Amino acid sequence: ALFSTVIGAESKRSKVPQSMQTIYANLFRATAWQESCWRQYVKSKGEIMPIRSSAGSIGIMQINQYVWRGIYDVAALGNDVAYNARAGSEILVHYLVDYAIRKEEHKLTGSDDNLARAAYAVYNGGPSHLRRYRTPETKKNLRAIDDSFWRKYQAMKARGPSVVRQCYGE
Secondary structure, three states, rough: HHHHHHHHHHHHHHHHHHHHHHHHHHHHHHHHHHHOOOOOEEOOOOEEEEEOOOOOEEOOOOOOOOOOOOOHHHHHHHHHHHEEEHHHHHHHHHHHHHHHHHHHHHHHOOOOOHHHHHHHHHHOOOHHHHHHHHHOOOOOHHHHHHHHHHHHHHHHHHHHHHHHHHHOOO
């Protein structure tokens, strides 16, 4: 329900072109799957804690607290799953619209779905990573991240949100 609410709110804001709404919805859900298996919290040493990466990313959307500290409330990113999801959505929309669509990744590659690939690469690595999913010189570890995201995006597009059950052995 949370993701549907966030996606619906974004649709009302109309930053993402109407023709790209389904791509955005699949991008958002697949990104949360890639980043955290749709988890905000994990159990660590008997305590429930916000999920964190070694790079300083936090919560369901794995938002980097160092990169986004002046824009988003770092405590809320860890303690409020809805806030984290909304922040992640805003960041993804920014990368989708202002980078992937503006740079016409879909026209360069002949596939609208490559907008999601490009936007995720930027979400994961920053603006200089826009084309990394299609650049032969991309480092092996980054290629593996992009390939993993692409499999998740395709599964989300084909089968819907229930595919995330894979995270939990279902």
